[in-house]
Amino acid sequence: MKVLIRVAKQAQRTSLQHLIFSRFASDSSPLAKGPESTEECKWLCGSSQEILTAVRGQVEVRENFISEEEEDAIFKEVEPGLRKKRYEFDHWDDAIHGYKETERLQWGDACEKVLRRVREVAFPKGSPLLGPVHVLDLDKTGYIKPHVDSVKFCGSTIAGLNLLSDSIMRLVPENNSTDWVHLLLSRRSLYILRDDARFKFTHEILKDEESFFSGQKVPRHRRISVICRNLPV
Ligand code: OGA
Numbered sequence: 001m002k003v004l005i006r007v008a009k010q011a012q013r014t015s016l017q018h019l020i021f022s023r024f025a026s027d028s029s030p031l032a033k034g035p036e037s038t039e040e041c042k043w044l045c046g047s048s049q050e051i052l053t054a055v056r057g058q059v060e061v062r063e064n065f066i067s068e069e070e071e072d073a074i075f076k077e078v079e080p081g082l083r084k085k086r087y088e089f090d091h092w093d094d095a096i097h098g099y100k101e102t103e104r105l106q107w108g109d110a111c112e113k114v115l116r117r118v119r120e121v122a123f124p125k126g127s128p129l130l131g132p133v134h135v136l137d138l139d140k141t142g143y144i145k146p147h148v149d150s151v152k153f154c155g156s157t158i159a160g161l162n163l164l165s166d167s168i169m170r171l172v173p174e175n176n177s178t179d180w181v182h183l184l185l186s187r188r189s190l191y192i193l194r195d196d197a198r199f200k201f202t203h204e205i206l207k208d209e210e211s212f213f214s215g216q217k218v219p220r221h222r223r224i225s226v227i228c229r230n231l232p233v
């Protein structure tokens, strides 16, 4: 997974601007637009109807995708490995701040069952997947800066389980850094980014101080994500 992170680091230098501009945009847009269906309303909002139309069908959040027991099973499986590592903070050019990570190929039965469900709903049938699953542990003060995942190593779809804390994922179009979309990733939800939302938008996980959805504070605690990706075609 080091390769993915290294590529993300390179992307970050140019995309830090996105963070600044899109923060400005969200501050100055009290009339942030919501989506059309009530189901989407719970987890999607953006700076304009156009941007919501642009991502529709390419972003998805499935709330309560896993049960508390399944969250616990995943946590118990990854925690011993993570406990041995220290959060990394101080590299100014890292795309991720305050994190530790690992990857895992073999999972116990309960976790494997969850991952099978993730793969079934997120990826096109027969799509070759990146073998190891990426596990990212963000400290309460940790966050992910805007970046696009490596196009060399990852394919059209990114699917992530959001464990331990609610969080906000912001998407910003690479060609228009004043527009933005927020996804509310509730604890135990699954999010999916596909196609343009994955290739033409940067994604980021907001730090606690910036973690708002439609004007509502969404406290960010320690968060673990379990991310499945497919391979480029
Ligand atoms: C990444 C990333 C998102 C997440 O590691 O490239 O964007 O949900 N992670 O942790």
Ligand code: MN
Pocket (backbone or CB within 6 Å): 147, 148, 149, 203
């Ligand atoms: Mn990413």
